[in-house]
Amino acid sequence: MKAKRYLVAGTAAALAIGLSACGGSTGNSSSGGASGAPADDSQCSQTTVFCVGLVTDTGKVDDKSFNQSAHEGAKKAAAASNGYYKYIETQDAKDYAANIKQFTDKHYDVVITVGFMMTDATAAAAAANSTTKFIGVDQAFDKTKVTVKNVTGLLFPEDQAGYGAGYLAGLMTKTNKLGQVLGLEIPPVQKYAKGFEAGAKAANPAVTVSTVYHPAGDNAFNDPTWGAAEAKKALDQGADFVFGAGGNTGNGALQEVAKASGAGDTVFCIGVDTDQWDTVPAAQKCLITSATKLISAGVTDLVEKSKDNDFGGLVSMGKAGLAPYHAFDAKVPDTVKSKVSDIVKQMEAGTLKTGVTL
Amino acid sequence: MGAWVARNKWSVTLAAIVLVAAYIFYALSSGTALSMYKYAWSYAVPLVLCALVGVVGERSGVVNIGIEGQLLVSAFAGFFGAAYSGSLLVGMLSGIGCGLILGGFLAWTTVKWQMDQIIAGVVLNIVATGITSFYYKPGQVLPALMPHVSIPGLSSIPLIGEVFFKGTGVIALVAIVAVVVIHIGLFRTRWGLRTRAIGEYPSAADTAGINVIRMRLVNVTLAGVLAGLAGVYLSMDSTSSFERGMSAGRGFLALAIMIFGAWRPLRAAAAALFFGFVTATASQLQTEQIINVAPQLVGTLPYVMTLVVLAVAAGKVRAPGAVGQPFVKGDKS
DSSP, rough: OOHHHHHHHHHHHHHHHHHHHHHHEEEEEEEEETTTTSSSSSGGTTTTTTTEEESSSOOOOOSSSHHHHHHHHHHHHHHHHHHHHEEEEEESGGGHHHHHHHHHTTTTTTEEEEEEGGGGHHHHHHOOOOOOOEEEEEEOOTTTTTOSSSSEEEOHHHHHHHHHHHHHHHHOOOEEEEEEEEEEOHHHHHHHHHHHHHHHHHHHTEEEEEEEEOOOSSTTTOOOOHHHHHHHHHTTOOOSEEEEESSSHHHHHHHHHHHHHBTTTEEEEEEEEHHHHHOOOTTTTTTTEEEEHHHHHHHHHHHHTTTSOOOSSSSEEEEEEEEOOGGGTTTSSSHHHHHHHHHHHHHHHTSSSOOOOO | OHHHHTTTTTHHHHHHHHHHHHHHHHHHHOHHHHHHHHHHHHHHHHHHHHHHHHHHHHHTTTTTTHHHHHHHHHHHHHHHHHHHHHHHHHHHHHHHHHHHHHHHHHHHHIIOOOOOHHHHHHHHHHHHHHHHHHSSSSTTSSSSSOOOOOOOGGGGGHHHHHHHHHHEEEEHHHHHHHHHHHHHHHHSSHHHHHHHHHHHHHHHHHHOOOHHHHHHHHHHHHHHHHOOOHHIIIIISSSOOOOOTTTTTTTHHHHHHHHHTTOHHHHHHHHHHHHHHHHHHHHHHHHTSSSOOHEEEEHHHHHHHHHHHHHHTTTTBOOOTTTOOOOTOOOOO
């Protein structure tokens, strides 16, 4: 009896350790560029060989979101320069520095780190490796602390994307009520939300926008159940557009709208970050567009730029905009389309300010 | 009925006051009130089911802090079962099956092998997080939407009918039935008396000829069905996707609600609804920007209230006597 008991405890403990060990390891994979590109990274220290490395945040390069967009951009840039490309998927936040080091040890030309969480690790690595260029996606470096020139943070004007989406919703709403279901109250999310509200009001001063942020800290971007309940409440109270911005929490809201009666005819949803037509297939029934950050294009541009001397600043602004309408192309009136695309162009040109301040 | 009302006069009075208040709010602003009550109920459904798992377990003398894990694995199995088989029924059954298996794991390790109940529960939670994260595959879709039904007759009652019986998911209906059945079961049947006996004073129950070990095994395992249903509700009914860690602490919240409800099914359900309504109110205040109560504070409310209840009602509200202690036949306890 006693022996059996220890056996169970032991097995359970071994299982737990085994699983956590799986979690701790770090996956990686590589892919050469076009034909004629180097086959491995042993030659990276030579000036003629161009090597690009990418470290993901704790996510995978097929996450259909942030990491994947950066991965595709980097891969494309490496292929265009006939260079070598390799990525490492971070499994645990404590491995950030170690994963970056794998690339700097082999003298990669460019290292891309994805995600706000890696800001400090990236800054430290840039200071220690002056011959490697660093691109930090969504990372805002403190210019009083980061003095080196071989690093830049790729940031996006989320407020512009939100503004465009809000403008569209403001023009199209029948009930004059819009809802926003948001993740954690942090700057990128706030910029989307305030931009959305400003855009909606600019298009249609009569609209009211109900805004709700997720209360908890650690799972604010990963609580689809909460997002769905909030979206349902917004619909019950008469909203006919719901903007879901907050990772899986927002996706829960989108899916809830897709389930509602009249989805795609009288009620619509708007996605965020990437074109969620592809990433959340369950929301296609209502997904009129997505407010996107063009991460892929931003990364490709910066990798290209890194071949010249410096980035020219700690901040590189990427572009934000609206995803295609897909199946809703026929449902959006032409006048609305042209107005929205005008607004987006004006924002890109800098002639229209969203007026969003945090 | 009269005797029951007399014995529960405080609960009945409170329920009546709440009900009247709810109807007044509904009369004042039916749209907002209704959407908030529906929100509260959809928030409460998984908590009610999970709290019942806790009630059945602890009434039998087994602490189940692995509910969170049961919930997560069931949500995972339900969603991917349905996505890969193309049948909602298969998904639901595999979700419920997983709840049952994990309930069985907990029962077997803690009752049969007398492993520490807290450790077994923690192991369950860790393993659940690991397995569901590791085997998670993005990009899957449910084959169909879960059926929603309206109960004829009941659904035309103003407010109550509209919230609980109109266009409601099957699992939410099961939750209502489960609360009533388990409440009556615990306090009105032979099974209930025996269950409470093995949770209060197992050696006495053993002397009276009740097979404590077998009864605990069966109760804890079967309660897994409810955890499975709650998991299926999360990934297939309230949303239509599985995400890593999507249970988001609801299993633990349910334990707080179980204590707040004094280990009684009806009170636990009322507590879950109450917290659902508080959350709805907080969200409503935030959206209308009347008063911005920090939503983080509202999130802590269930736990704070549980502490207050335990402090104020100390002595009156207490856990079953033998909870957490493994039963060894012949040992003095």
